Amino acid sequence: MSPRRLLVATLLGSTLFSASASADTLRDALVSAYETNPSLTAAREGQKATNEGVPLAKANGRPDVTVQPTYFENIMQDGGSSVTQARGINVNGTVSAPLYAGGGIRNAIRAAENRVEAGFANLRGTESAIFSAVVGAYMDVIRDESIVELNRAQVGVLSVNLEATRDRFEIGDLTRTDVAQSEARLALATSSLESARANLIRSKEIYIQLVGREPGRLEAPPPLPNLPGTPDNAVIVALENNPDLIAAREGREAASFDRRAANASRLPTISVFTSPSYSNALNSVSSNIPGFQADNSSFTAQAGVRATIPLFQGGQPAAQIRQAQARLGQAQELEIAAEREVIAQTRAAYASWKAAQDVITASERAVAANELSLEGTRAENSVGNRTILDILNAEQELLNSKVQLVTARRNAYVAGFTLLAAMGRAEARDLGLEGGVLYDPVAEYEKVDNAWNDWASQPDPTTKSTRTVDTPAQKAEIEPIPSQLRK
Secondary structure, eight states: OOHHHHHHHHHHOHHHHOOOTTEEOHHHHHHHHHHHOHHHHHHHHHHHHHHTHHHHHHHTTSOEEEEEEEEEEOOOOOTTOSEEEOEEEEEEEEEEEEEEOTTHHHHHHHHHHHHHHHHHHHHHHHHHHHHHHHHHHHHHHHHHHHHHHHHHHHHHHHHHHHHHHHHHHHTTSSOHHHHHHHHHHHHHHHHHHHHHHHHHHHHHHHHHHHHSSOOOEEOOOOOOOOOOSSHHHHHHHHHHHOHHHHHHHHHHHHHHHHHHHHGGGGSOEEEEEEEEEEEEOTTOEEESSTTOOOOOEEEEEEEEEEEEOOOOOTTHHHHHHHHHHHHHHHHHHHHHHHHHHHHHHHHHHHHHHHHHHHHHHHHHHHHHHHHHHHHHHHHHHHTTSSOHHHHHHHHHHHHHHHHHHHHHHHHHHHHHHHHHHHTTOOSHHHHTOOSSOOOOHHHHHHHHTTOOOTTOOOOOOOOOSOOOTTSOOOOOOOOOOOHHHHO
């Protein structure tokens, strides 16, 4: 099975995405962002505008038909004229079609088509960027909920410790110093809890911004399958599939055709034309010549071939060519810059993912060791071999290792998804977001590719994204985190 198919199967697997009615899954968040995120819906509308570049370019190679009707009244005429006309209408028409334009039309069309392809890739990149941000926000909420819960539990433990320390101080078993140390640690833990609450609120608000609704109880995300074994393998895939690099390549191709089209500005053009003309005096012709009978209407027509040969245009063609050459050079350099960036992003994401995996392993060992250390320290304190400060330090070290473990799991998942995004495998078509019909930019382009009707129109667009003004300000009061999310 291909990596993409396996990724789809994993993300759609019922065992991985099973959720209660009150829980949200990562897939739910991605589908909501795919359908309602304003940055993504705006990018789709922008692509529609890019699509129109092709019919605009093709229109320059199609026949042009114009009609110019004129109605006139002669309000002053020479009194010595033997024939007068009081009013009339003229209808002049022109039909012309280009035969040869120096390659300008053909190359302009091809440049527009390449820009459409670049737009497709940019739209993919926008999807990938939005999804990466959603994954980051989703994991931030899970991480910060866990950290709030851990700090809340720490405050509870230290509150019990302080009460016990005070009781032992009352009977002379401990000193005032022991009580002060316990009070200080409880105060620090309380401040850490408030900071954790603020971080959780911030993460929830970012989630709302990206997804369009407030988070419920978030389920653990599914594992990311078929991540590459080496950074070199990741780079090979990224150089083939990364949407930003593809967009840069198509942009360079478009600039190349623009360069060719610029040559047409100093070449001859040839077109065929016909010019019919009809006039009618509306029976308003009169004469003082006996027996004169006026012809009140006439029709004429011309047809021919017209050549336009530019001789001097003030240096404009040369400037246009130099400009196109410079833009081609710019596009070539930007392609290399995009390639460099893709390579760096892919290798960095791979390194971050691998490092986070190692941090997870080390943090799990640290949590286990610190739990054992705290248990031993409490036992030794009961027989007088350890101080209250030793217990407080052991509790703090255990909390720190748990927070580090939660953070490492968040970092590993986000880095893994970022790696998939750099490889061009983190878009709707890869993730199997089948909550509705997927947006098809190619189908939208095909609707207008060969459009020729001047009167074809579509209704004005309506807003597709959702507003978040009605969502309440988030709080950090959370339900207890299920044990499977803290493992």
